[in-house]
Amino acid sequence: MSEIKDFNVTYETLNEEGTFSEGDIVPGTVSFTLTKDTKVRSIFVKSTGEAHVHWTDYSDEYQTSNSAHRKYFEFKEFLFIEDAKGTVLSKGVHHFKFRFKIPEGNLPSSFKGLHGKIVYMLEAKLTRSWHCPIGLQKEINFVSKSYPRIEKVTCPQSGSVNKEVGFFSKGQVVMSATVNRKICSPGDTISVVAIIWNSSSKTMRPKYNLQQITVYRAGTSTNSSCKSLCKIVGDTIAPYKEETASCQLQIPVDAIYTLYNCDIISVEYYVKVYLDIKFATDPEIMFPLIIGPSSLTSFRPNKALGPYLAGAAGNPSYRDFLPSVFPFKPYPARTGPGACGYPTPYPSQQRDYNNQWPHPAASSAFSSTAFKSSSRHIYKKGSVSCPNDCRLVLQHACIMKYSEIT
Structure with missing residues (x-):
């Protein structure tokens, strides 16, 4: 004993x-x-x-x-x-x-x-x-303190994709999406907003997936796994329609932190936004996401798009961060305050304060004749500076083919 x-x-x-x-x-x-x-x-x-x-x-x-x-x-x-x-x-x-x-x-x-x-x-x-x-x-x-500089990853992320639907139908699909942050903590909720222009004869559904990808390395050999932590399916989008789709993805409270500074083990996270189209390859946008401790993420702004209330008067909306998917030159930079270095919104994007997404009616000052004329000049010469509402007109009219506006 x-x-x-x-x-x-x-x-x-x-x-x-x-x-x-x-x-x-x-x-x-x-x-x-x-x-x-x-x-x-x-x-x-x-x-x-x-x-x-x-x-x-x-x-x-x-x-x-x-x-x-x-x-x-x-x-x-x-x-x-x-x-x-x-x-x-x-x-x-x-x-x-x-x-x-x-x-x-x-x-x-x-x-x-x-x-x-x-x-x-x-x-x-x-x-x-x-x-x-x-x-x-x-x-x-x-818990490692070795994370990317926080101020570089607190702004919203944006991306876009366009795709011809396929052999069994005609038309094209264009999707622009924005995620309101790039770094978060377990238990947080992230906002995803997508604008889909379905100019095809297919029906489709937007889907959102928070994925965890783990990779193990030993010499030249690797072993990887992909795990879905949160998945949401949106409503059906009819043919030849434009829809705005949004969702809230919650980070699981037991999610492990992003691991990128170990050469034999890595853990990464992605928000996958894609369209489920039958008998066609799904167009998708992947947004990287960093999950870290709350002490590291407390620096980030508490609002969706910076130090403003989204959609309030004089403040930027989600649409300000959606990228253009058309081949025209960017509109001139505006001076004054803006979230995360982005320019302040145009007056037409501040009219409907109860809706953070500007309505096509805001661009009603542009007739179809004026639009065709402007579009023809842009696509042929590519050097004109768009007026205030021109960008919205082009976005809402993306279902028109080039041959129809020339």
């Missing part, structure tokens, strides 16, 4: 989440109780940070084992002077305090997956002559 009882190692947390980052000090205590005077050889604590991956590829004839390992740091501190002959400790309760500093550097966050893990461990061990050592390990929840 061992005379060493209640062997334990504890450490003090620095925040409510119980996480540590680069440069933090980890204070702790090794404690145990001796039922009698006992000769002890050494007591030490060891802290390590490591990454491991391992998986097996199977084929009909053979199997291949793939593995890789990375060690980020290892520290060892003796709390009791090591003596080969041993030193007698008296009966009773003993406490040995320690402190160690997590090194600075680009260290990846803690992670556990199907084929690999990144683990930061604290181990305490007591050794005696002619006895098996007594040890205990405890994991440290490490």
Whole structure:
């Protein structure tokens, strides 16, 4: 029967989440109780940070084992002077305090997956002559501070795609989409807005998918997986219609953080906006998304499009961030305040304050004759500066073919 009882190692947390980052000090205590005077050889604590991956590829004839390992740091501190002959400790309760500093550097966050893990461990061990050592390990929840500069990723993201529908129908589909942020935390909600111009004879449905892509690497071999965390299906869009579709995607509260600074394990997130079209290749737009701790995302603006209320008078709307999908020159830059460096909205985009999407009626000052004339000049010469509402006219009339406006 061992005379060493209640062997334990504890450490003090620095925040409510119980996480540590680069440069933090980890204070702790090794404690145990001796039922009698006992000769002890050494007591030490060891802290390590490591990454491991391992998986097996199977084929009909053979199997291949793939593995890789990375060690980020290892520290060892003796709390009791090591003596080969041993030193007698008296009966009773003993406490040995320690402190160690997590090194600075680009260290990846803690992670556990199907084929690999990144683990930061604290181990305490007591050794005696002619006895098996007594040890205990405890994991440290490490959150990296090495993320892209926050001010570069707080603005909305925009993208567009156009596609000929296919052999079984005629026409083209154009979609512009905007995601209101690029960085968020678990539990947050992101807004996705898409404008779809269906100038084909097909019906289609917009779909939104939050995807997590994990990749494990061992030498030249890789093992990847794609997981859908949130998926929403929109309403059907009829042929030859323009629709505005939007949705709210919630980040799962247990989502792990984006992992990009480990060379053998990576975790990335994407918001996929696409149109489900039967018997045709689905047009899609992929938006990268960074998921990080709330302490890193608190810098971002709390509004959808910057420090303004979306759709309020004089403030930018989602449409200001939708990219143009037509080959005309950008309209001249406007001076004055704007969200994330974008120009302030045009007067025509501020008329319907209860609707953040300008209505085609706002462009009614342009007759069909004027539109054809302007469009012909733009497509043929490509050098005219659009008036205030010209861009909206072109967007709402995208279903017209070039031959119809020339």
